[in-house]
Amino acid sequence: xxxxxxxxxxxxxxxxxxxxxxxxxxxxxxxxxxxxxxxxxxxxxxxxxxxxxxxxxxxxxxxxxxxxxxxxxxxxxxxxxxxxxxxxxxxxxxxxxxxxxxxxxxxxxxxxxxxxxxxxxxxxxxxxxxxxxxxxxxxxxxxxxxxxxxxxxxxxxxxxxxxxxxxxxxxxxxxxxxxxxxxxxxxxxxxxxxxxxxxxxxxxxxxxxxxxxxxxxxxxxxxxxxxxxxxxxxxxxxxxxxxxxxxxxxxxxxxxxxxxxxxxxxxxxxxxxxxxxxxxxxxxxxxxxxxxxxxxxxxxxxxxxxxxxxxxxxxxxxxxxxxxxxxxxxxxxx
Amino acid sequence: xxxxxxxxxxxxxxxxxxxxxxxxxxxxxxxxxxxxxxxxxxxxxxxxxxxxxxxxxxxxxxxxxxxxxxxxxxxxxxxxxxxxxxxxxxxxxxxxxxxxxxxxxxxxxxxxxxxxxxxxxxxxxxxxxxxxxxxxxxxxxxxxxxxxxxxxxxxxxxxxxxxxxxxxxxxxxxxxxxxxxxxxxxxxxxxxxxxxxxxxxxxxxxxxxxxxxxxxxxxxxxxxxxxxxxxxxxxxxxxxxxxxxxxxxxxxxxxxxxxxxxxxxxxxxxxxxxxxxxxxxxxxxxxxxxxxxxxxxxxxxxxxxxxxxxxxxxxxxxxxxxxxxxxxxxxxxx
DNA sequence: CTGAAAGCGCTTACAG
DNA sequence: CTGAAAGCGCTTACAG
Numbered sequence: 001x002x003x004x005x006x007x008x009x010x011x012x013x014x015x016x017x018x019x020x021x022x023x024x025x026x027x028x029x030x031x032x033x034x035x036x037x038x039x040x041x042x043x044x045x046x047x048x049x050x051x052x053x054x055x056x057x058x059x060x061x062x063x064x065x066x067x068x069x070x071x072x073x074x075x076x077x078x079x080x081x082x083x084x085x086x087x088x089x090x091x092x093x094x095x096x097x098x099x100x101x102x103x104x105x106x107x108x109x110x111x112x113x114x115x116x117x118x119x120x121x122x123x124x125x126x127x128x129x130x131x132x133x134x135x136x137x138x139x140x141x142x143x144x145x146x147x148x149x150x151x152x153x154x155x156x157x158x159x160x161x162x163x164x165x166x167x168x169x170x171x172x173x174x175x176x177x178x179x180x181x182x183x184x185x186x187x188x189x190x191x192x193x194x195x196x197x198x199x200x201x202x203x204x205x206x207x208x209x210x211x212x213x214x215x216x217x218x219x220x221x222x223x224x225x226x227x228x229x230x231x232x233x234x235x236x237x238x239x240x241x242x243x244x245x246x247x248x249x250x251x252x253x254x255x256x257x258x259x260x261x262x263x264x265x266x267x268x269x270x271x272x273x274x275x276x277x278x279x280x281x282x283x284x285x286x287x288x289x290x291x292x293x294x295x296x297x298x299x300x301x302x303x304x305x306x307x308x309x310x311x312x313x314x315x316x317x318x319x320x321x322x323x324x325x326x327x328x329x330x331x332x333x334x
Numbered sequence: 335x336x337x338x339x340x341x342x343x344x345x346x347x348x349x350x351x352x353x354x355x356x357x358x359x360x361x362x363x364x365x366x367x368x369x370x371x372x373x374x375x376x377x378x379x380x381x382x383x384x385x386x387x388x389x390x391x392x393x394x395x396x397x398x399x400x401x402x403x404x405x406x407x408x409x410x411x412x413x414x415x416x417x418x419x420x421x422x423x424x425x426x427x428x429x430x431x432x433x434x435x436x437x438x439x440x441x442x443x444x445x446x447x448x449x450x451x452x453x454x455x456x457x458x459x460x461x462x463x464x465x466x467x468x469x470x471x472x473x474x475x476x477x478x479x480x481x482x483x484x485x486x487x488x489x490x491x492x493x494x495x496x497x498x499x500x501x502x503x504x505x506x507x508x509x510x511x512x513x514x515x516x517x518x519x520x521x522x523x524x525x526x527x528x529x530x531x532x533x534x535x536x537x538x539x540x541x542x543x544x545x546x547x548x549x550x551x552x553x554x555x556x557x558x559x560x561x562x563x564x565x566x567x568x569x570x571x572x573x574x575x576x577x578x579x580x581x582x583x584x585x586x587x588x589x590x591x592x593x594x595x596x597x598x599x600x601x602x603x604x605x606x607x608x609x610x611x612x613x614x615x616x617x618x619x620x621x622x623x624x625x626x627x628x629x630x631x632x633x634x635x636x637x638x639x640x641x642x643x644x645x646x647x648x649x650x651x652x653x654x655x656x657x658x659x660x661x662x663x664x665x666x667x668x
Numbered sequence: 669c670t671g672a673a674a675g676c677g678c679t680t681a682c683a684g
Numbered sequence: 685c686t687g688a689a690a691g692c693g694c695t696t697a698c699a700g
Contacts, residue, residue, distance in 0.1 A: 003448060005677055016687045021679060031685055048448030052389035053677035056692045071415055074408070081405055096432075114337060114382030226619045259619040285560045285593040287621045339693055350671045355695060365669055387693035390676045 004045040013041040024049055055116065062092035062312050064120040065112045070101040073224070073252070075278040075295070076125040079145065082301035083122065090309050092120065101224075106134050113138070120312050122304055127194035128152050141311035141318065145304045146295070147195045150320045158311065158318035160303040162325035164195040167293045168202025169209070170327055171275050172247050174291075176210045178334065180245035180273060184218040184236060186229065186257060187249040199249050199277065218243060222253060229256025237264055244272055245333075251276035251283040254290050258332065269334035279328060288331035299323045338379040347375040358383055389450065396426035396646050398454040399446045404435040406559070407586070409612040409629070410459040413479065416635035417456065424643050426454065435558075440465050447472070454646050456638055461528035462486050475645035475652065479638045480629070481529045484654045492645060492652035494637040496659035498529040501627045502536025503543070504661055505609050506581050508625075510544045512668065514579035514607060518552040518570065520563065520591060521583040533583050533611065552577060556587060563590025571598055578606055579667075585610035585617040588624050592666065603668035613662060622665035633657045 006024070010017045015038060022030050023038040030038075041047075055063070068080045080096055087094045095116070099108050105126050112118045121142040128149055135142065141156050143149075149159035175183055185203055188196050200219075207214040218240060222232035229248070233256060237243065248254040254276035258268045266272050268288055276283050279294025303321050310316035340358070344351045349372060356364050357372040364372075375381075389397070402414045414430055421428045429450070433442050439460050446452045455476040462483055469476065475490050477483075483493035509517055519537055522530050534553075541548040552574060556566035563582070567590060571577065582588040588610035592602045600606050602622055610617050613628025637655050644650035 003451070006679095007677075017678080018680085018687055018689095019685090022686090025679085029685060034685080046444070046448075048445055050390070050451070050677050051449040052386045052451070053692090054679080055386035056384070056390055056677080056694085057679045071411060072408070074406070077405060077411075098430075110380070111382055114380075115385040117337070117384070117386070226615055230619065255616075255619055259621060262621055281560055282589075282616060285564065285589055287593060287596055340695095341693075351694080352671055352673095352696085353669090356670090359695085363669060368669080384693050387676090388695080390678085390693080391695045 002045075004047045006047075006049070009038065009041050009045060009047055012045070013038045062119045063116060064092050064094045064122060064308060064312070065109065065116070065118045066094060066096045066122045066124060067105045067108055067112075067126070068096065068098050068124040069103070069105050070125055070224075071098040072101075073125065074280050074282060075251070075297075076146075078281075078297050079124055079301055082297050083124075083145075083305055086302045086305040090305065092309065092312060104131055106131050109142075110134060113140070120308055122308055127196075128154075128157075129191070129194070141308055143304050143308045143311075143318075145300055148198070148320055148322070156311065156318055158307045158320060160300055160307060160321045160323065161195060162293075162295055162300075163322050164198035165202040165205065167325045167327070168199035168247070168277075169205040170202075171277075171291075171293055172203040172206035173209060174327070174329065174333065175245045175247060175273060175275065176206055176212070178273070181212065182215070182218070182240075182243045183245045183247060184220060184240065184243045185214070185247050185249075186220045186222050186232065186253050188224065189221055190219070196249055203247055224250050224252055226252060226256040226259070229253040230260045233257040233260035234264065237261065237266070245274070246272060247275045249277050251278045251280040251290055251292055253277075254283070254292070254332065255286055258286070258288070269332055273333040275333060279326070284330075286332075290328075291330045291333040292328050294326045294328050296323055296325065338381045340381075340383070343372065343375050343379060343381055346379070347372045396453045397450060398426050398428045398456060398642060398646070399443065399450070399452045400428060400430045400456045400458060401439045401442055401446075401460070402430065402432050402458040403437070403439050404459055404558075405432040406435075407459065408614050408616060409585070409631075410480075412615075412631050413458055413635055416631050417458075417479075417639055420636045420639040424639065426643065426646060438465055440468050443476075444468060447474070454642055456642055461530075462488075462491075463525070463528070475642055477638050477642045477645075477652075479634055482532070482654055482656070490645070490652055492641045492654060494634055494641060494655045494657065495529060496627075496629055496634075497656050498532035499536040499539065501659045501661070502533035502581070502611075503539040504536075505611075505625075505627055506537040506540035507543060508661070508663065508667065509579045509581060509607060509609065510540055510546070512607070515546065516549070516552070516574075516577045517579045517581060518554060518574065518577045519548070519581050519583075520554045520556050520566065520587050522558065523555055524553070530583055537581055558584050558586055560586060560590040560593070563587040564594045567591040567594035568598065571595065571600070579608070580606060581609045583611050585612045585614040585624055585626055588617070588626070588666065589620055592620070592622070603666055607667040609667060613660070618664075620666075624662075625664045625667040626662050628660045628662050630657055630659065 006017050006020045010020045124145045144159040148161045149157045204214050220236050254274050276290040276292035279292050283290035340351050340354045344354045458479045478493040482495045483491040538548050554570050588608050610624040610626035613626050617624035
């Protein structure tokens with residue numbers, strides 16, 4: 001199977017490589033008959049342009065990197081997938097880069113910038129902290145999806161997210177209004193700067209609303225995996241068996257917690273109510289079905305692509321879009 | 335933030351671009367002092383080579399595409415992730431391409447061949463059918479992971495898989511030995527050529543072993559998603575409520591089925607036993623924990639990379655590796 | 669051990 | 685509407 005180059009096509013079609021290139025790029029300034037002849041030859045040869053050569057020359061064309069942190073996270077996966085759908089009729093090309101949860105997405109961005117001459121970024125599931133400062137010298141549009149970047153100090157950073165604080169407040173409010181006072185929170189470190197810390201603040205808001213104070217000893221730092229959550233939950237409930245409700249910051253964590261409770265002889269929701277976050281597909285089918293804060297995947301994806309292309313193609317200023325999330329009350333909360 | 339090229343580095347370091355290129359590629363024929371000087375300049379400039387330029391020239395270097403079919407499948411995800419781990423000390427470079435379940439992985443392969451001059455392929459979660467014939471003219475090594483390609487007619491196709499037929503036979507055998515005779519099978523179409531049809535044969539083997547015949551009216555074609563499985567199960571059990579056990583061809587399907595049974599007022603495993611397949615993480619934490627055939631992700635990944643690099647670097651003939659799977663009997667089967 | 673030069677497969681002013 | 689030529693940033697014989 002021979003690999004044809006633009007030169008082969010030009011020879012076969014009896015035109016110059018310039019003309020072939022024009023046809024390839026759907027430029028208008030080609031004679032219709034010429035175009036058809038070239039297209040016929042390209043089709044016959046199953047010609048596909050060499051992406052490396054194109055990328056090398058076409059420095060002005062836009063290439064956006066979607067960097068997803070955490071490949072095992074079904075919510076972020078779904079988000080990235082949805083973004084790609086909305087990418088179809090963009091002028092820019094998109095590439096997706098999945099990186100490990102422990103990897104540094106900003107170093108990755110820098111590498112892609114050099115390696116592939118990327119001209120824009122979408123960060124999915126990122127935290128905005130001091131590491132992000134390496135991008136501050138970069139005059140490239142970037143959007144953060146799922147985290148609000150309004151206070152990031154990055155000159156060209158936009159963001160698309162839900163109101164994490166308000167939603168957590170609502171969710172925790174439901175637990176409190178149903179009489180739970182010994183409520184645990186399962187999240188990551190309480191460090192500032194990302195959506196998780198906003199959720200934590202939301203929980204405290206809810207306690208405040210109810211004239212109560214959140215008992216910090218019921219805050220559990222956990223890894224966001226089934227096993228991590230399971231282990232954390234077993235340890236925690238051995239210590240604080242009187243806890244009657246858990247607000248988790250991810251459906252994954254909620255499922256691990258529920259399984260742990262089950263194994264400790266506690267029923268969900270009869271003995272303990274558990275709240276998830278994200279609204280994953282699995283949560284809908286879990287037993288019990290998860291009560292959760294459902295993030296609008298489609299809208300987050302669409303808005304992210306839109307905000308980025310607006311900046312890229314129309315020189316629009318970065319904006320911070322907040323989309324509506326939905327509280328889903330299902331079986332895991334009594 | 336200026337993007338430095340090899341030319342900039344050469345000028346800064348007072349050497350030729352040839353020498354910079356040599357340092358960049360860790361060639362031995364460079365004076366130690368020169369090398370260090372160049373390395374110092376590269377570090378100072380945060381130099382990263384342009385992947386396009388490299389890919390354009392370095393036609394002889396190997397680039398392997400890992401094509402994963404189905405981005406929402408956690409088992410295949412884990413497999414691809416594990417492969418990347420084993421890729422670290424390969425001479426070849428690897429790229430991963432996730433494609434939709436409905437997309438054609440062989441057309442994708444062809445595109446990558448042209449676009450990126452790929453020199454080898456790993457197909458993860460692929461079916462081998464007539465579509466694969468487009469690759470028959472290709473003198474490039476390829477390995478199929480999770481499906482046995484021994485009878486593929488593709489001259490350079492290797493494969494790494496479990497013995498799907500034997501494992502399905504064992505699993506179904508467990509159901510039969512526990513007294514279940516009205517057993518349903520939830521799979522995809524029964525078409526030949528992939529691991530799923532082998533599993534189906536294994537089920538029939540088990541019936542044969544027991545002196546019984548599988549009742550074809552209990553074969554259910556389903557999509558491999560929670561929703562697909564759920565809907566199929568509700569429809570099926572409305573028709574055949576006397577079924578007491580289900581062998582599914584994927585943990586995802588098993589979970590959908592269990593949720594459906596639960597909603598129809600049937601308990602698992604008390605009323606109906608359900609077998610999964612793959613051995614996913616979620617299955618371990620599902621309620622009830624899934625009985626399943628656990629595929630050895632690490633070994634599948636490691637062997638796949640090994641088989642491919644053997645073909646690529648050492649001109650070894652394609653081989654068909656069968657790795658050991660494990661039957662996990664957990665809560666979903668009585 | 670080092671460098672000048674050709675060339676990978678494209679795109680893009682520029683000229684006609 | 686079309687083509688010759690330069691050049692993108694590298695690598696790689698080849699010569700020294």
